[in-house]
Amino acid sequence: MFDATSKHRKRDKIFRKRKEVSNQKLSIGIIFGVCLTLITIVLQCVAFSTPHWKEITSNTHSLYVDGVDALIRTEILHYFNSVHRYSRLSYGLFQRCEYRSSNSSLYNNQVDSSDLDTYKSLKKCTKNFLPRYKDDHFNECHSLSYYQFCTKASEKSFNINDHYLHATFDISHSPINGDAKVSCDCHYPLYLLICQIIGILAIIFLCVTCLLFSLFSCFTNLHYRLKIKYFGMLSSLLAIIFLMINLILVFEHFEYESIAYLVAIEKHYKSNQIYKLSDDAKTALHRFLSSINIRMGYSAIIAWIAFVLSIIDGLLLLATCEIKHDYSENEIHSSLISPETDLHHNPLQFTSVSNNSQSSPPPMHVINNHEENSLLTSSLYENNHQPLRTLKEDEV
Numbered sequence: 119m120f121d122a123t124s125k126h127r128k129r130d131k132i133f134r135k136r137k138e139v140s141n142q143k144l145s146i147g148i149i150f151g152v153c154l155t156l157i158t159i160v161l162q163c164v165a166f167s168t169p170h171w172k173e174i175t176s177n178t179h180s181l182y183v184d185g186v187d188a189l190i191r192t193e194i195l196h197y198f199n200s201v202h203r204y205s206r207l208s209y210g211l212f213q214r215c216e217y218r219s220s221n222s223s224l225y226n227n228q229v230d231s232s233d234l235d236t237y238k239s240l241k242k243c244t245k246n247f248l249p250r251y252k253d254d255h256f257n258e259c260h261s262l263s264y265y266q267f268c269t270k271a272s273e274k275s276f277n278i279n280d281h282y283l284h285a286t287f288d289i290s291h292s293p294i295n296g297d298a299k300v301s302c303d304c305h306y307p308l309y310l311l312i313c314q315i316i317g318i319l320a321i322i323f324l325c326v327t328c329l330l331f332s333l334f335s336c337f338t339n340l341h342y343r344l345k346i347k348y349f350g351m352l353s354s355l356l357a358i359i360f361l362m363i364n365l366i367l368v369f370e371h372f373e374y375e376s377i378a379y380l381v382a383i384e385k386h387y388k389s390n391q392i393y394k395l396s397d398d399a400k401t402a403l404h405r406f407l408s409s410i411n412i413r414m415g416y417s418a419i420i421a422w423i424a425f426v427l428s429i430i431d432g433l434l435l436l437a438t439c440e441i442k443h444d445y446s447e448n449e450i451h452s453s454l455i456s457p458e459t460d461l462h463h464n465p466l467q468f469t470s471v472s473n474n475s476q477s478s479p480p481p482m483h484v485i486n487n488h489e490e491n492s493l494l495t496s497s498l499y500e501n502n503h504q505p506l507r508t509l510k511e512d513e514v
Contacts, residue, residue, distance in 0.1 A: 147438030148335050155328040155431050159321060161424040162361070166317045169210030169243060170415030171368055174376050176202045178409045186398035190383070194402045197379055200262060202410055209375050210417055211313050211368075214269060215243040245272040247304035248378050256386045259302035265379050268304035275303060307378075309371045313364050320360035326353040327431060334438075347435070354432035361425045365418075373412060377403060 165171075181198045183191045201207075206217040218240045247268040251259040267273075306314075330350035334343060384399035 147434065148331055151331045151431060151434045151438055152328055154427060154434065155324060155331060158424050158427040158431060159324045159328065161420050161427070162317070162321055162324065165417045165421035165424060166211060166321070168417040168420075169213035169215050169246070170208045170417040171211065171421075172209040172372060172375070172418070173411075173413050173415045174202070174207040174209070175411050176205075176409060177411050179203060181406065181409050183402045183405050186402050187395055190395060190398045190402050193383060194380065194406060196262060197265075198406060198409070200266070201379075202376070207376070208415055209246060211310055211317065212246060213243050214246045214375070215241060216270075217241050242270070244270055246306060246310060246375070247272065247274070248307055248375065249302065249382075250305045251302050253386055253389055255302065256382070260382055260386070262379075264302055271304075273304065307371070307374060309367050309374065313367050316360045316364050316367075320357050320364065323353045323357035323360065324428065324431075326350075327357060327435065331435060350435050351432065354428070354435055358425070358428050358432060361421070361428055365421060365425060368418065368421075373407065376410060376412065377407065380406060 176198075181195060183194050186194075204219045206219075208215045208217075249259060249264050249268050327350055330346050330353065334346050334350070380399065380403045384396055384403060387393075387399060388396040
């Protein structure tokens, strides 16, 4: 009796110790998961707001575009010398930054040689706007002045009767043409608007994942834990998908900002079926791309790190928040009841065997529960209360 009781107590102690170890591992895993998710959120916010997804520099001071039409060659050279020759550009999801060297001041004859030290490292960050107009308004809107206004002014509204003429001819007053209703405005590129929305959604789902991670240990009910795990897995999966889409969109448009001005020329001549100029524009575009270097900036590297960490977060959520269908303590205690208690509540009952050889003796039953006890009682009642057979004289 004593050995059986001590054995059951030992099992109960082992069960409690395992439960404590499991809870401790769960707490450590949740703390690590929450910290990792917070790091992912911070990294994604840094990558989301910094203008260094792409770094563009020129690898030459002269662009050769021989063998193309003079009209195309003039446009390409003018764009390269004004925008890329003496500048280092960086682009993000919201801003662009331009770092102009001192040689640009010499080239444009804007400052004296005594003031070159002030302009050696001139940085200017503006909104990542580009011109947007229909091809029908190409002749009115397509100009380097309009392009530079959008990339440097951080304004959406471009008044063609004021800004373009003032920038081109340096006049203080310009005639207002009331009949000209031309839309030459500045906007974010479409892919950037999609990246901004997707990036915000990714950060939201990362925050939801972090919240669900921290709430998992607060609930002991298996039903609630199962719900938290499923919603956490769903939010983590959506965050991973949105981060991946963001990276794919950015790297699919890796050359977009640098060649947008030149692609508009090629599309315009192609839509007007001037294929000679369209082919020349395409040739000049390839030569322009060979004269610049486009590389991944530190914002994109941080975004890749955040993407990898988000995958680790999802796997950690799946491994840490494990639902174990263990027995409850009441069930454990009921299964570990001592034999003395079982014998006290359900005593063994035996049936008497009659000496009558013709009546088959009922089998001996061991009663362990109330149902079997009732069945045995009814069977005994039927055997004991059978009508006695009257013996005839012949049998006597």
